[in-house]
Amino acid sequence: MATVQLKNVKKRFGPTNVIHGVSVDIEDGEFIVIVGPSGCGKSTLLRMVGGLETISEGEVCFNNERVNDKEPMDRDIAMVFQNYALYPHMSVRQNMAYSLKIAKLSKNEIDSKVSDAAQLLQLEPYLDRKPKELSGGQRQRVAMGRAIVREPSVFLFDEPLSNLDAKLRVQMRLEIKELQSKLGITSLYVTHDQVEAMTMADRMIVMNAGNAEQIGTPLDVYEHPQTLFAAQFIGSPSMNIIDAAVSGGIATLVSGAQLPLHSAVDARAKIGIRPEHVLVDEDGPLQFHVALAEPLGANTLLHGKLEGANDAFTVSLAGVHRVSAGGPAIRLSIAPENVHLFDPQHGGRLK
Amino acid sequence: MSDARDTAVIKNDPLPGMVEKKGSSLWLTHVLMLIGIFFVFFPIWLAFVASTVTQEAIVTPPMPLLPGDHFLENYKRALFSGVNVPVSTMLLNSLVMAMGIAIGKIIISLLSAFAIVYFRFPGKSLFFWMIFITLMLPVEVRIVPTYEVVAGFGLLNSYSGLIFPLIASATATFLFRQFFMTIPDELAEAARVDGARPMRFFMDIVVPMSRTNIAALFVILFIYGWNQYLWPLLITTEPDMNTIVMGIKQMFPSGDDTADWPVIMATSILAMIPPVIVVVSMQKLFVSGLVDSEK
Amino acid sequence: MEKRVTFNGWLLPLCLIFPQILISAVFFFYPAGQAIWQSLFIPDPFGLSTQFVGLDNFEYLLSDKFYRASFVTTAIFSSLVTIVSMVPALFLAVLADRLIKGAGTYRTLLIWPYAVAPAIAGVLWLFMFNTRVGVVSWYLGQLGYDWNHVLNETEAMGLVVVSSAWGRISYNFLFFYAALQAVPRSVIEAAAIDGARFWRRFFTIVLPLLSPTTFFLLVVNIVYAFFETFGVIHTITSGGPQQATTILVYKVFKDGFVGQDLGSSAAQSVILLVVVGTLTVLQFKFVEKKVHY
Numbered sequence: 001m002a003t004v005q006l007k008n009v010k011k012r013f014g015p016t017n018v019i020h021g022v023s024v025d026i027e028d029g030e031f032i033v034i035v036g037p038s039g040c041g042k043s044t045l046l047r048m049v050g051g052l053e054t055i056s057e058g059e060v061c062f063n064n065e066r067v068n069d070k071e072p073m074d075r076d077i078a079m080v081f082q083n084y085a086l087y088p089h090m091s092v093r094q095n096m097a098y099s100l101k102i103a104k105l106s107k108n109e110i111d112s113k114v115s116d117a118a119q120l121l122q123l124e125p126y127l128d129r130k131p132k133e134l135s136g137g138q139r140q141r142v143a144m145g146r147a148i149v150r151e152p153s154v155f156l157f158d159e160p161l162s163n164l165d166a167k168l169r170v171q172m173r174l175e176i177k178e179l180q181s182k183l184g185i186t187s188l189y190v191t192h193d194q195v196e197a198m199t200m201a202d203r204m205i206v207m208n209a210g211n212a213e214q215i216g217t218p219l220d221v222y223e224h225p226q227t228l229f230a231a232q233f234i235g236s237p238s239m240n241i242i243d244a245a246v247s248g249g250i251a252t253l254v255s256g257a258q259l260p261l262h263s264a265v266d267a268r269a270k271i272g273i274r275p276e277h278v279l280v281d282e283d284g285p286l287q288f289h290v291a292l293a294e295p296l297g298a299n300t301l302l303h304g305k306l307e308g309a310n311d312a313f314t315v316s317l318a319g320v321h322r323v324s325a326g327g328p329a330i331r332l333s334i335a336p337e338n339v340h341l342f343d344p345q346h347g348g349r350l351k
Numbered sequence: 352m353s354d355a356r357d358t359a360v361i362k363n364d365p366l367p368g369m370v371e372k373k374g375s376s377l378w379l380t381h382v383l384m385l386i387g388i389f390f391v392f393f394p395i396w397l398a399f400v401a402s403t404v405t406q407e408a409i410v411t412p413p414m415p416l417l418p419g420d421h422f423l424e425n426y427k428r429a430l431f432s433g434v435n436v437p438v439s440t441m442l443l444n445s446l447v448m449a450m451g452i453a454i455g456k457i458i459i460s461l462l463s464a465f466a467i468v469y470f471r472f473p474g475k476s477l478f479f480w481m482i483f484i485t486l487m488l489p490v491e492v493r494i495v496p497t498y499e500v501v502a503g504f505g506l507l508n509s510y511s512g513l514i515f516p517l518i519a520s521a522t523a524t525f526l527f528r529q530f531f532m533t534i535p536d537e538l539a540e541a542a543r544v545d546g547a548r549p550m551r552f553f554m555d556i557v558v559p560m561s562r563t564n565i566a567a568l569f570v571i572l573f574i575y576g577w578n579q580y581l582w583p584l585l586i587t588t589e590p591d592m593n594t595i596v597m598g599i600k601q602m603f604p605s606g607d608d609t610a611d612w613p614v615i616m617a618t619s620i621l622a623m624i625p626p627v628i629v630v631v632s633m634q635k636l637f638v639s640g641l642v643d644s645e646k
Numbered sequence: 647m648e649k650r651v652t653f654n655g656w657l658l659p660l661c662l663i664f665p666q667i668l669i670s671a672v673f674f675f676y677p678a679g680q681a682i683w684q685s686l687f688i689p690d691p692f693g694l695s696t697q698f699v700g701l702d703n704f705e706y707l708l709s710d711k712f713y714r715a716s717f718v719t720t721a722i723f724s725s726l727v728t729i730v731s732m733v734p735a736l737f738l739a740v741l742a743d744r745l746i747k748g749a750g751t752y753r754t755l756l757i758w759p760y761a762v763a764p765a766i767a768g769v770l771w772l773f774m775f776n777t778r779v780g781v782v783s784w785y786l787g788q789l790g791y792d793w794n795h796v797l798n799e800t801e802a803m804g805l806v807v808v809s810s811a812w813g814r815i816s817y818n819f820l821f822f823y824a825a826l827q828a829v830p831r832s833v834i835e836a837a838a839i840d841g842a843r844f845w846r847r848f849f850t851i852v853l854p855l856l857s858p859t860t861f862f863l864l865v866v867n868i869v870y871a872f873f874e875t876f877g878v879i880h881t882i883t884s885g886g887p888q889q890a891t892t893i894l895v896y897k898v899f900k901d902g903f904v905g906q907d908l909g910s911s912a913a914q915s916v917i918l919l920v921v922v923g924t925l926t927v928l929q930f931k932f933v934e935k936k937v938h939y
Contacts, residue, residue, distance in 0.1 A: 072544045078544065085535065387738050395762075467663070486926060493915060516673040550658070581876045
């Protein structure tokens with residue numbers, strides 16, 4: 001049972017700043033996903049919380065107590081690594097029991113905790129096997145079992161599903177989320193996969209180049225992205241971004257097309273439109289030329305360009321649409337509330 | 352770790368119609384191999400035969416090429432009285448020396464390699480270069496001063512004197528270091544998260560994972576120690592501290608007396624047996640360890 | 647090349663390396679340093695004190711005809727040992743590589759000489775060629791050739807070369823065999839399709855691919871011939887006849903221990919130090935390069 005506080009946490013490697021100050025208050029039992037592209041610092045942040053990296057500035061607190069200088073094992077955390085980090089010469093049972101052995105629990109206690117965890121994760125048939133005899137998914141479960149037996153205050157997950165194939169990833173995602181709900185342990189989960197983030201997070205931290213661009217619930221981030229980066233990172237296919245001049249509640253595109261907005265802004269801006277929010281409308285202000293159609297069955301993706309613009313533009317229509325490339329331009333419109341405005345200089349959201 | 356390599360080395364999956372392995376040339380290959388093996392083994396065979404016949408049979412050439420029936424007699428004589436000291440004593444000395452070198456060097460270098468790979472400490476670079484330098488000089492290059500040092504400690508004619516100078520070079524440390532660098536970082540982190548202090552990590556994780564390397568190194572060091580000649584020659588003046596390999600030469604008489612050939616040959620055979628047993632039984636392990644580690 | 651993960655603290659690692667440091671310092675660095683120091687001195691005739699002579703010992707050595715002869719002897723000796731131990735090893739490795747079944751057994755048998763100490767190898771070969779009881783020398787006598795390595799310098803050299811090379815055939819065989827096994831079959835097959843027959847393939851394709859191993863073995867065998875063959879020389883010829891088989895390391899022993907000329911012996915050690923150092927550095931530089939292939 002623990003709450004976690006990050007107060008303006010920064011990290012430097014030599015003269016280079018890698019994390020520029022991240023602050024967040026995490027509730028007890030919350031599932032927080034730290035998501036971002038490779039190299040954004042998400043693993044570093046996680047490892048700082050865990051005590052595997054030193055903290056250059058700022059504080060990490062558990063239950064409002066500063067833990068900056070505590071060793072990992074004194075912070076009462078458990079970690080699941082991307083490559084599982086199972087001890088290759090020990091059996092599954094021994095791997096799971098190792099931390100308990102160090103903590104000097106009695107044999108009975110160790111046995112019962114290990115078998116409870118094994119039952120929870122369906123590892124019972126494998127308890128006496130060595131890691132090299134297990135499949136990727138099984139090893140992942142053992143790694144989780146090793147974390148669970150400690151009944152820690154905080155779980156840390158470092159991209160645990162990256163090495164699994166797509167199908168297994170979907171299944172394990174559900175299992176992890178269910179497990180965490182059942183056990184109610186505060187969790188920090190790092191991933192570069194925005195689908196994992198959207199489906200698993202209670203709240204997510206969207207990171208980019210060492211900055212926490214937005215912290216909020218998945219839907220929050222989806223519906224109200226605070227930065228251009230967050231807007232494009234979350235949602236698939238990603239948001240279309242177009243240059244426009246905004247004035248008096250109207251956005252005027254380069255081609256001259258005009259979109260109505262709910263905004264009092266008067267400036268040049270980048271406007272964002274999600275492919276799935278686009279409506280086919282005979283009287284719509286936008287003209288769209290299709291270059292490629294991807295019929296997925298459940299929806300249809302159309303890739304192409306808007307009239308008068310050179311940037312790629314994607315449209316996602318529900319259901320089956322028999323559209324071919326190079327046909328006549330399709331007219332589109334957008335509801336004003338689905339148009340997002342961003343500052344062209346710093347990418348922040350404009351009201 | 353050695354499994355995959357061994358499979359590649361031993362099992363050679365040919366495709367049908369493989370270019371290299373057709374019909375009659377296969378017989379030729381076997382024949383040539385056998386000839387090669389014959390030449391390689393002949394000296395050993397001859398020595399064995401000589402150890403089973405009488406002195407007369409040997410000194411009236413040509414000596415027989417098949418074993419005689421004095422096996423037990425000759426070997427008993429060698430083991431229990433030898434020429435100047437019973438061979439059994441020499442065997443014991445060799446055993447103590449070889450085991451001492453192998454085990455001593457392995458323990459010291461495991462600890463040193465662990466320190467170098469997993470810690471930062473003042474003087475670490477210096478230490479690393481020190482180790483590197485010791486790779487370069489075999490004991491033969493520093494014999495006289497080492498002799499003086501050992502004599503100065505009063506360690507002539509002692510096991511310590513035999514063993515310590517030969518574990519002074521850090522070849523094993525270097526090899527273990529190379530291996531430890533291949534252990535995934537995450538394992539150390541997982542152990543840290545599990546609450547293992549460094550030495551615990553060392554004993555529970557690093558050492559067990561090094562099993563193959565330790566075994567291969569044991570074979571190499573045991574043979575190295577057992578086969579030492581110059582150093583034991585220098586520091587043992589009392590015959591009962593002789594090791595078997597260096598003691599053989601001293602079984603040859605000076606001047607014109609005839610050597611006791613059956614005993615000398617029996618001793619040679621006895622001197623060969625332990626290393627051969629060690630090498631052959633650990634063969635698989637040792638070969639891949641040798642070839643991998645030297646590279 | 648540092649690992650990302652390190653443990654905290656400096657006391658523990660210092661304790662861990664302490665045994666190594668202690669033993670290396672006492673039994674390696676101090677003697678090595680002494681050898682360098684002593685090479686700058688000459689003991690007086692009574693052995694009671696020493697006199698500083700700077701590099702005189704070295705000058706004397708390099709102009710001494712016996713020392714120069716020893717250098718030449720060593721060069722000849724190590725070249726011969728290297729060739730005699732590497733060529734048959736390569737040949738046997740090629741044979742073994744062609745076999746599917748039985749390669750393992752042959753390898754087991756061929757490993758034996760590796761375990762035999764050079765000094766013992768010396769005894770075995772001495773026994774075969776002994777002027778009075780040796781089987782081979784007797785048969786040679788029957789054929790009209792009077793073998794006597796105690797008097798004949800060439801025969802003495804031949805005998806020590808073969809004794810020294812005999813055990814190394816195993817070692818070289820192991821490496822060559824492993825290297826041959828690592829040659830991709832597809833390359834050989836491509837060459838065969840291109841029309842190259844066995845020997846052409848061997849010389850133009852396989853041998854070049856073996857060159858890292860060959861180079862490595864060359865260096866290792868030369869170092870072996872320089873140092874580890876002391877036992878062979880001491881056992882068979884004691885450096886004779888007339889120093890025809892006195893290799894450098896044997897001379898260090900003879901001058902230092904038998905002749906008690908510590909200054910000269912130390913200077914000789916230093917020269918050997920430089921030779922070995924150079925060879926080892928060469929070896930490491932090349933091994934380093936090989937790792938990048």
